Amino acid sequence: MTIIKAKISQENNNEEIKNLLIEFCEPKKHYYCFFDNERMYKDFCRTFSKTFNDDAPILKRCTKRITLVTNKDEQQDLIKNHHEGKTNHRGIRETYTRLQRLYYWPKLTLDVSNFINKCEICKKTKYERHPPEIPLKVTPKIDCPFQQLNIDLFTIEGKTFLTIIDAFTKLAQAYPIRSKNAIDISDTLIVYFSHYGIPEKITFDSGTEFQNDTVQKLLETHKIKIHFTPRHPQSNGLIERFHSTITEHYRILKQNFNDPPDKTMIYAILGYNNSIHSVTNLTPLELLFGHTSTRNPFDLYHNVRYFQQYHVDHKNRMKLIYNEMTKLMQMQKEKVINKRNAQPEQTTFKIGQxxxxxxxxxxxxxxxxxxxxxxxxxxxxxxxxxxxxxxxxxxxxxxxxxxxxxxxxxxxxxxxxxxx
Incomplete structure (x- = not known):
């Protein structure tokens, strides 16, 4: 950047101004001018209009004189002082506005942005107004009931429950536990296994209630794969949504019956497992047991005379249902993921950042x-x-x-x- 300083006579200065403009000004280029007095400004404008026509340089008048800072270290010190000392770590816009009132140097805005974006205190203490948009990924396909369970703890009215939901049928259970220690959780898991059998995989959150030797040894004994989600509710979203829904059931029951938490939760679970799921269009109980009446599983096949033939037909029909439900769930997953990932701005993280x-x-x-x-x-x-x-x-x-x-x-x- 070039700074031109000139001392021009107060009287009969037309030739001086003209020579200055011809020597230093290029056509259609921007120049910023500061004048010590109003008379000099008028003389300058008059001479400028007579000297140039179409290809004239573009002049802008500045009414306030600010300090030009050329030293890089001094520039950084000024930014630091205005960001940390005078504004208590305010943002880019405010810091820039304060600086540009007093100082100027090329790429001032860029330097302010870079300095504040790298400020460690700001990174640690301030809210992130634009959190990262991470592209979603399709989770592994689930083909049958109890292939994967999602497990968490749920507390309401001071009572804690171990909540378990089957990822395929969405069948849920909530077992009251005395405490969150590993022994109580392990005992409750064994009760669940006695009712429904051993699953292939269980997903927990990263809480210490599940990340302990007692629970992990129990699962390893039964050859159950363990998956811990990081501190991220969406990674265990199935059970988080279940908690939201079961809370609604619980509140409704409380409005009508003032029962203790254990009893209220039993009826809430009963209502949940008999509710039609939005993806499968079946209730969890229907999808698990293969019939739409909870009274008699043989009603669907009342014309079959022999139990062996019933068993074969039931197996084939359930296989067909499970295949269709798997396709339906996969389509729903891909629909949600494609909608989310179609958003224009996605945050990309890289190794080494x-x-x-x-x-x-x-x-x-x-x-x-x-x-x-x-x-x-x-x-x-x-x-x-x-x-x-x-x-x-x-x-x-x-x-x-x-x-x-x-x-x-x-x-x-x-x-x-x-x-x-």
Whole structure:
């Protein structure tokens, strides 16, 4: 950037101004001018209009004189002072507005944006107004009942229940437990297994109630695959939606009957398991037992004389139903995923990026930092989770949705303000 300073006479200055314009001004190029007095400005305008025609340079008058800063270190110090000291870590727009009133240098807006986007304190303490949009992925296909269970804890009116839902039929159960310790949870799982058999896989959240030797040894003994979701409710979304629905059933029952929690929950589960599911158009009980009447499973095949033939027919019919339900569920999954992934803006994380993780304690304590870190992304898994490594080389698995996006470029989220 070139700065032109000239001292021009107050009287008879037409030739001086003309020579200055011809020597330093190029056609159609922008120039910013500051005049010490109004008379000089009028003389300049008069001479300019006589000197140039169509290819004239473009002049803009500045009414306030600001400081040009050319030293890079001084530029960074000014940004830091206005961002950290004078505005208590305010955003890009406010910091830029304060600076541009007093100072100027090329790419001022870009430097302000880059500095604030890399501010570690801002990353940890401020809300993320534009959380990452992670493309959804199709989960593994489920073909039959009790292939996969989703399990969690649910507390209402001071009573805790172990909630279990079958991912295929959506059949749910809620068992009251005395405490959240591993022994009570293991005993309750055994009760469930005695009713419905051993599943292939169980999905838990990452709570310590399930991540312990007692529960894991029990499942390993029965050769049950274990999957722990990171701190991310959507990864165990089936049971989270069940909790939302069962709460509605519970409230309705409480409005009409003032029963204790255990009894109310039994009737809530009964209502849930007899409700038609939006995807399958069948109730969980119908899909599990293969008939639409809970009174007599033989009613569907009343014309079959022999139990052996009934068993064969029942098996074939159930296989057909399960195949159709599998297709229906898969189509619904793909429909939801395609709709979500069609959104124009998706956040992409890469190995080696520096990121911050959402602090789970911040929702309950507003004085806590909103995010923890920094961390380095060491690897990215196919299920939208990643392995983070901190400065002490400790590693943890988290869902990508729980990360603050990496330092962004100059996007619409952090707009670059034009220089006026």
């Amino acid at each position: 520096t990121v911050f993780e959402r602090n789970p304690l911040a929702d309950r304590n507003k004085s806590k930092n909103r995010y923890l870190g920094p961390f380095i992304i060491e690897s990215i898994n196919n299920d939208n989770t990643c392995i983070l490594k901190n400065q002490n080389n400790q590693r943890k698995k988290v869902h990508l949705d729980n990360l603050r996006p990496p330092v962004p470029g100059l996007s619409s989220h952090h707009p670059i303000l034009p220089v006026n």
